[in-house]
Amino acid sequence: AAKADGKGIHRFYEREMHANADDRRLLEMDLRTVLNDGGLHLVYQPVVNAGDEKIVGFEALIRWNHPTRGYVRPDVFIPIAEEIGMIPQIGEWVIRTACTAAAQWPEHIRVAVNVSPIQFLSPALPGVVMGALATAQLPANRLELEITEGVFMNDDAATDAMFARLKAIGVRFALDDFGTGYSSLGYLKKAPFDKIKIDQSFVRGAAIPGNRNAAIVRAIVALATSLDMDTTAEGAETLDELELIRSLGCSHIQGYVFGRPMPGDEVLEKVKGTATLNPSGFLASRSPR
Ligand code: C2E
Ligand code: MG
Ligand code: MG
Ligand code: MG
Numbered sequence: 601a602a603k604a605d606g607k608g609i610h611r612f613y614e615r616e617m618h619a620n621a622d623d624r625r626l627l628e629m630d631l632r633t634v635l636n637d638g639g640l641h642l643v644y645q646p647v648v649n650a651g652d653e654k655i656v657g658f659e660a661l662i663r664w665n666h667p668t669r670g671y672v673r674p675d676v677f678i679p680i681a682e683e684i685g686m687i688p689q690i691g692e693w694v695i696r697t698a699c700t701a702a703a704q705w706p707e708h709i710r711v712a713v714n715v716s717p718i719q720f721l722s723p724a725l726p727g728v729v730m731g732a733l734a735t736a737q738l739p740a741n742r743l744e745l746e747i748t749e750g751v752f753m754n755d756d757a758a759t760d761a762m763f764a765r766l767k768a769i770g771v772r773f774a775l776d777d778f779g780t781g782y783s784s785l786g787y788l789k790k791a792p793f794d795k796i797k798i799d800q801s802f803v804r805g806a807a808i809p810g811n812r813n814a815a816i817v818r819a820i821v822a823l824a825t826s827l828d829m830d831t832t833a834e835g836a837e838t839l840d841e842l843e844l845i846r847s848l849g850c851s852h853i854q855g856y857v858f859g860r861p862m863p864g865d866e867v868l869e870k871v872k873g874t875a876t877l878n879p880s881g882f883l884a885s886r887s888p889r
Contacts, residue, residue: 628684630666631677635689639665642697643861646870647712647832647854650846655871657710657744659854660698661861662690682718691719692728699736699743701864705871710742712774717750721758726765733769740770746797747773749781760790767792774832778820788827796824798850800835806848807840814844821849 634640644658664672681687695713702711719725733740745766751759763773774795775788779802798820806813817833824831833845836855845853862870 624680627672627677627680631681631684631686634664634686635693637667639667640690640693641665641863642694642701643863644701644711644867645854645861646859647852648858650833650850650853653858655709656852657712658702658705658867659712659714659746659861660694660701661714662694678716682716687716687719688722688724688728691715691722691725692732695728695743696732696735699732699738701867702742703736703738704868707739707742709871710744710772712744712746714746714776717748717754720747720751720762721754725762726769729766729769729771741772744772744774744794746776748776749778749787752784752787752791753782763791777834779816788823793827793829795830795832795852796820797832797834797854800855803833803835803841803845803855804837807838807844814848817845817848817850825849 630637630639641663642660643663644660646655647657647659648654649656662674662678664674664677666672678687681690698711698713702709705711715725729740729743729745732738733743766773772794773792774797775791775793776797777799778796780799798817802813802816802820804813805811806817821831830851831849832852832854833850834854836842836845836853836857838857841855842853842857859870
């Protein structure tokens, strides 16, 4: 039937596109007031040391519980928020909320926050970061900003200046989703990253024999190590992936195999007395998902 009626298919796609445009306009309207509506919250996913499986930090991930649609995925609404100019406000809320949460954790545990490329070039960002650290009384080196290669598509001088201003405050930098961007690698020479996060598309399936991802992960680890950067493997789901990633030399691991993103009060329970947390106990208590 599809072949017989090309026009029908065309009309179908047209309708879909209009529906999406309407949908988008509604999402835009709701996003403009989301900070007053209280629909946002953060969840936190553990990052563990590959060696001893101790928690070294949590990545803060934003969640939007929409009054009628339920949860809207961040990779859907963050790009819209960027386009309508809401990212500075939402981003500030994320940084403040994450710093306040982390201030209640043991002091060796860091918090990582995602900063979108547009937010990264907002001249207000250093002030926002300093304000959030001061209010929460959080030392700057416990805050890690996760940035994607997308920031390097923007004006070089402004990007360099922003790195310098933030570095002077003392925060750490992680290069997120490494390997998925257009990456010329040239920026690795000068941008002050403390860590490369290997995208989950290279981690997943890496343990399947003959899969080329393992070779790619090994090469990224070698690159990071020679540049004196840590590596976090993102999205390890299975014990096979965990073992392989460990054998390839990644220094840190983040993925469902250790824990899904969890609400802040669950984090508090988990990190209470972390100094003596038994790593295999942590591994054993992980729910088999
Ligand atoms: P990301 O920063 O790369 O975050 C990692 C994503 O992978 C998260 O999805 C996390 O839940 C998911 N993940 C972690 N481990 C596993 C695993 O083992 N298996 C699978 N299948 N997934 C795993 P999430 O929370 O949906 O976030 C998606 C993206 O949205 C993030 O990617 C980040 O780019 C963006 N994002 C999230 N929160 C924020 C925020 O506060 N601000 C900004 N600007 N972007 C955010
Ligand atoms: Mg991230
Ligand atoms: Mg990532
Ligand atoms: Mg991502």
